[in-house]
Amino acid sequence: MPKNETTLKFSVLAGDYIGPEVMRSALRVLEKVAAQEGLKLDYSEHAVGGCAIDAHGTALPEATLTACEAADAILFGSVGGPKWESLPPKEQPERAALLPLRKHFTLFANIRPGLLYPELREASPLKNERIPEGIDIVCIRELTGGIYFGQPKRTTLLNGGTDVESVDTMIYRKSEIERITEVAITAARSRKRRLCSVDKANVLETSVLWRKTVSDYVAANAPDIELSHMLVDNAAMQLVRDPGQFDVFVTENMFGDILSDEMAVICGSLGMLSSASLGARKNTLGLPYGLYEPAGGTAPDIAGKGIANPCAQILSGALMLRYSFGLEDAATRIERAVREVVASGTRTGDIAFGRTAVGTEQMTEKILGAL
Numbered sequence: 001m002p003k004n005e006t007t008l009k010f011s012v013l014a015g016d017y018i019g020p021e022v023m024r025s026a027l028r029v030l031e032k033v034a035a036q037e038g039l040k041l042d043y044s045e046h047a048v049g050g051c052a053i054d055a056h057g058t059a060l061p062e063a064t065l066t067a068c069e070a071a072d073a074i075l076f077g078s079v080g081g082p083k084w085e086s087l088p089p090k091e092q093p094e095r096a097a098l099l100p101l102r103k104h105f106t107l108f109a110n111i112r113p114g115l116l117y118p119e120l121r122e123a124s125p126l127k128n129e130r131i132p133e134g135i136d137i138v139c140i141r142e143l144t145g146g147i148y149f150g151q152p153k154r155t156t157l158l159n160g161g162t163d164v165e166s167v168d169t170m171i172y173r174k175s176e177i178e179r180i181t182e183v184a185i186t187a188a189r190s191r192k193r194r195l196c197s198v199d200k201a202n203v204l205e206t207s208v209l210w211r212k213t214v215s216d217y218v219a220a221n222a223p224d225i226e227l228s229h230m231l232v233d234n235a236a237m238q239l240v241r242d243p244g245q246f247d248v249f250v251t252e253n254m255f256g257d258i259l260s261d262e263m264a265v266i267c268g269s270l271g272m273l274s275s276a277s278l279g280a281r282k283n284t285l286g287l288p289y290g291l292y293e294p295a296g297g298t299a300p301d302i303a304g305k306g307i308a309n310p311c312a313q314i315l316s317g318a319l320m321l322r323y324s325f326g327l328e329d330a331a332t333r334i335e336r337a338v339r340e341v342v343a344s345g346t347r348t349g350d351i352a353f354g355r356t357a358v359g360t361e362q363m364t365e366k367i368l369g370a371l
């Protein structure tokens, strides 16, 4: 019986290698939930990344951007891989499609839930006594600033070409740090009200500003939040030593990129880690416009074999329902279905750990069955 008249208008950008494989699974799950909830899906698929370079000569075609502009959210796969690594760096899919997309829509807040179900503890490389109840951490990563975007960014030949110099620039403004701190405060308030800010304030000017800004902002706006600070090298170590000490952590772009992959593997696999990238922009429903993507990449080593774990992409679809369409119940149902299937022992190879592994298709069928 239809419960809802909402139309979900989103753009699907599957990308390269395993991108289209796991995107198929996510779309099947969304179709089923939509049918059950009486929602109307209005999505269209568009070229992005290496496959867009092959088909259209550019990683982010104008038509793709126009379609994203007209939608309420973007469901993204992942882009890049060996096929395009010999292109000039600026033309490669990651730098020519994904980063510009994030910048274009000012998606400055990347929310990555690091969740290890207790039933999946065996898939974590951590000793199980360190994670008696699994893991439940949220990484809030600044996504449109820092060293990935700062100018100058260049490579120059020196000494008549006998040497080469490359420069990347890390820049942060107080206003950029304040707005990501606000997102982190909101996340912490919905959980244990504990926030750890990760930086490198013993060396980097941007981190000195980061630490002072986060401290001042929390003191002025969120005295209910228990704030701590940690240097990033220590944070990398503490994450594997005792992940239970973290609840929400907030950090700049590159540190968050690295720490979230670490968080993914202690949570079993990159194939389980979803993400939401949000900004100030609202969609036509008055809700946050967002881009939803797995935290991992295109996994060229397993592409085309039908063995990729679809969970991160499916869970990214759930985050899209939650944040951009306000469908908390539907999002939770998808998350429960994934958990139920994984907990019952159906596992793709990356999380199988001694069990018989199923492929992408069978994993998806099981999740559909649990919905």
Ligand SMILES: NC(=O)C1=CN([C@@H]2O[C@H](COP(=O)(O)OP(=O)(O)OC[C@H]3O[C@@H](n4cnc5c(N)ncnc54)[C@H](O)[C@@H]3O)[C@@H](O)[C@H]2O)C=CC1
Binding pocket: 018, 022, 077, 078, 079, 080, 081, 082, 094, 098, 269, 270, 271, 272, 293, 294, 295, 296, 297, 298, 299, 300, 301, 302, 307, 308, 309, 310, 312, 350
């Ligand atoms: N958002 C994006 O579009 C991203 C793109 N990339 C790009 O992806 C390409 C490959 O990057 P890598 O460093 O190899 O990282 P990756 O994240 O693609 O893979 C790292 C390891 O995790 C495994 N893995 C990742 N997702 C999986 C899944 N769903 N199921 C099972 N196993 C999974 C892979 O098989 C691989 O062994 C590069 O071109 C990179 O730039 C990387 C990260 C994010």
Ligand SMILES: CC(C)CC(=O)C(=O)O
Binding pocket: 094, 095, 098, 099, 148, 257, 295, 296
């Ligand atoms: C192009 C990269 C910055 C993508 C990535 O590694 C990520 O977003 O985690």
Ligand SMILES: [Mg+2]
Binding pocket: 257, 258, 261, 295, 296
């Ligand atoms: Mg990454």
